[in-house]
Amino acid sequence: MAEAFLGAVVNEAVAKVIPIAAEQISLAWGETLGMIEAFLQDVEEKQTKNTSVKLWLERVEDVAYKAVDVLDEFAYEILRRKVEIRNQILRKVLDFLSCNNSILFRLKMANKIKDILTSLDDLNNLASQFGLQQRAIDHITPVTAYGGPKVETISSRGDSNIVGRKHDVSKVVNLLVNPKDKQVVSVVPIVGMAGLGKTTLAKLVYDDLNVQRRFVRFWVCVSDHFDVKRILKEMLEHFTDDPISIPQNKNAMVEKLKQKIEGAKEGKDQIKYLLVLDDVWDVTEWEDLKLCLEGISTNGGNGVIVTTRKEDVASTVQARSDQWHQPEKLEDEECWSIIKERALRDSPISHELEPIGKEIAKQCQGVPLVANVIGGLMSKIELSPRAWLEIQRSGVWGSPESVLKVERVLKLSFDRLSSPSLKKCFAYCAMFPKDYCFKKEELIQLWMAEGFLGTSMAMVDNGNKYLNELLSNSLFQNVTRDTCGNILTLKMHDPVHDLSLSVSKFDALIFRKNSTPITNECSHIRHLNVGCDGESLP
Template identity: 35%
Template sequence: MADAATSALVKVILEKLADEAFKMYVRSQGIHSELENLGKELSQIQAVLHDASDKEIKDEAVKQWLIDLQHLAYDIDDVLDDVATEAMRRELTKESEASTSKVRNLIVPAWFTKFSLSHRLSPKIDGITIELQRLYKAKSDLGLIVKDENRKDPNRGNETSLLESCVVGREREKEKLLNKLLGDDQSSKENFSIIPIVGMGGVGKTTLARLLYNDTKVQGHFQLHVWICISDDFDIFKISKTLFQAVSGQKKEFEDLNQLQQALTEQFKDKRFLLVLDDVWTENYDHWEKLVRPLYSGAPGSRVIMTTRKIELLKMLGFDDLDLVESLSSEDALSLFAMHALGVDSFDSYPTLREKGEAIVKKCGTLPLALKAIGRLLRKKTPEKWDDVLNSKIWDSKYVGDLSADWKVIFPALMLSYHDLSANLKRLFAYCSLFPKDFLYNKEELVLLWMAEGFLNQSNATKSHEDFGQDDFEALLSRSFFQHAPNDETLYVMHDLMNDLATFVAKDFFLRFENHTESRKEAVTKYRHMSIIYEKYGVYKKFEPFKRARSLRTLLVINLGQNDRYCFNSSKFFIDLLPQVPLLRVLSLGGIDISEVPDFICSLKHLRYLNLSETLIENLPDNIGNLFNLQILMVCGCYELTKLPKSFLKLKNLRHFDFRGTASLKKLPLGIGKLKNLQTLPKIVIEEEDSGFAITELKGLNNLRGKLSIEGLCKVQSKMQAHEAQLTLKRLTKLELNWGEGSQHGTPCN
């Protein structure tokens, strides 16, 4: 669905073009008139985007027009970022010249000095202008007209996230399964027996499993309780390793599956356990047998709950008569829908909406996931909005296309919920297609990625980008696009059907590259955002086509807890690829096998986010300060990192510097207190005033938030110096104080 990202990006571009400081600078560079003309034509195109959004559902030509427009918008935004970066570079150069007469010693990136700005950008602007004129003419040929958007709902943003305890109509199923969980299973010859929960996607299998898992009787009956998400990637080693970490609380490395399963056998030995394997897709009996070998050491009466859509494996395991979890009854479905749409369990107080509600429930196939999504979409909406949902073209089977049976039932409901999001929320949701199924989302880390991509830019905003991102995440959570993780309320997951939806709407610009993904050179060139799911024994040659993705903005290497730096020849991949992708804004290489960061990385002038965590690097490049746009730098767990370069102090836009777990990094550069935008700085070590960080430097870091550890307080010379730090004015949640002799005091901050 190109309309959302296109609309959001065009809005950002027009705001940049309207900025007075930006206009003043481009006038000085002689490219003002060209950019002004671009803005005028883009404004007229923006006026028809709402009509295009409605028509793309059934008109392939309009859909392609939107895709072409979004590609062009990306190109325009890259040019504007080039201009803004050059302006920033000149401003910083002036500051440096003012502070030193040795201008010749300034290190200026080569990519700034070759040609004048207008000389470098004019060919790009000319090409963009030609394409924009083509699209401008095509809008008339496609019959696109100016169409008023629906009036903004005054209650937007007041949604609440209903607790999972609001479960309707599963009492009978729960009672039956509880008896199987807690009773004696005379039919099983093994120490554990399997309790399957089978049904189509979105019917509520995981919800039912959660009800059982958290039941007080169940909690008291078993010694071990473990919940593991499986999904369609049935990697025995990975699942076993996750299982070991869950039952032992340890992160250990194992040479092979045999060693790992021996350790698991000891963990389960003579203990009565409850293991939930959620969303099992495999139909391979041998794979299943290998996975469960360690479970035979458990005590009699142990249970394995398996939620699945597939019945073939269960038949091979001897389950001939399976009770499928059915859709809710019409009455229960209507009650669940009312809870999410109206906040009550019936339509008794809303008789005029009852008929509409019944029709929507029928269209949702009485599936709980669909009912929740549509219910939250309609919460506090007018009756007219209910009619719009009922009459939407998205319910049309022709629009659904050639999809699986599960998808054909639930897809229209989920798509309607997506369609009702604001343009920016749609873009944030689509971004999550870069992450694999069952991925555990950290809200703060995801918000930083969104910010680095430029998705959280708010004009005339009184709140920070990070705060806007938190609000946006909560909005998606309130509409069931995210859910709380089963075992950790601080983390979040996305239902696999929601992940499928994100992949569907993002497919023209986002690529998640997994072990089974085939990459063709001609296909890769169109993508702007890519992720590589860190697989064991990956093949370097598979990534060769990435070198053709010269418009790439995002490259995420996602390590799923393998802690194996040798998945592929990552050093070669890293060194060879970076010169080919000069437009990168987000680069995450956490956990891969690199011990040195090549200097070329300092030429990625658009870079906002750099993650080198869990690598073997010993230092950062001397010219790291050339990354004027850098907002987030993460080097967590880089235990070999010993020092930061002097140019670090040129990172004026740096907001988050996370270096937790870097014991060898003993001191910060003198003058780091001048980085006024810093919000994350987990630790500081107080030095003598002339040789390192002085506590008085904290005075200028007014934006610090979160957790802060201060070491070496014995070197603070007076109470006045400590007072100058103004710690009470910062948004700290925890402050840890260390006087340097092993004494330590931590306190929460209110």
């Protein structure tokens, strides 16, 4: 995964050469960096695990970042001198100083540039020795009409057109309303592979009218860290926005929840609650949570839905397998329906494209996330048999494992993002925890601060364009909007977050409470994140 991110870094270095006044630098540096980029394309296609090539990649990253830093120094020096020249009163003095400074600056930069060019030549020679070949680089044409009706239609689709899940919703609702275990708290695990739509199914159940009438509902995203106090706290936040009023110990939290749920009866004889624990990986504290949940309400019929990829998690929270639900994969025709909606929208489909599209749908192997992402990718390419056949024959379909297929299809979508800067914006999102609710304006400001959006007055416009492209490629989801349709918040699907971690770990060090840092070598770190209890400090 790191090769594609390095390609973005190298590409950025090439782009920064262009505005520099020194023509010699542009020619020599741009040519050698371009050769490196062509070698990276071969590494990406081969997906090599060769140790020597991996070390070569690390050296490429070091040199590419040094190149970017030197070019930033050039840009700063040019800007500084322009500001000095504008001061008419001190112009003669500054001209004199500038002459001396210019000589020193040129000597300093000449040595740095010489070192980098030498390193680049060495890297190109090593690449050839490792058997890497220079591949033609397929630069994707940037998507036009950002923010226009085409993009808005995609991102506002949300969960409104969920395909093939009515039976699943009915079954899970029935397991909640008529549980087989007759416990005070009946647990229904929803188990399945990445991209199968477990969270989407849980949301459909959560919003079902029968469920709304019977239960006081709570939703908690657990993700990597199963913390009982945090779960109880988030349940209490359902009733209040005032954190001061929330007790700090578990017994008091349980009593408070009991009071609040009893107060929600609204004339009913009994009140039950439903807790959705989304994306559960570790249940070492499950028995502790279960005791707390039983203390909240002694009336039978309370429910817990647990979504998880792991069957051992499901068996821990619910011993009866007949109380589980494992969503089936979609039919090929259902996958084709998703792809067609994303790729074509309201455009008619030609008789030449339909059979190709149906073959692509078969290769999705019933995984809705794959169909959704492929459909988004196909919306960016021309409506021609040649372009669609290229997708059909892509190497992403080679893996027999469906989970790997999800990762590879997502990777294909990442590879085809329209610019290196956009790839860096996407990778930066790994600095936030899973299920993090991104605020649109805040995210654009952070991208801007990192220098991913350029230095012109159009930085905010660039941020909006990038965000819309990530949305249209299904790399963001769960969009909320204001009354005018403007994006307020959005989230990442878990497999997409996994992808962002994969492409960013080459230069990011991420600490979570009670977790191992996700990184390769600390010497390559350019971003540091320290998070605790679901909080992120990018």
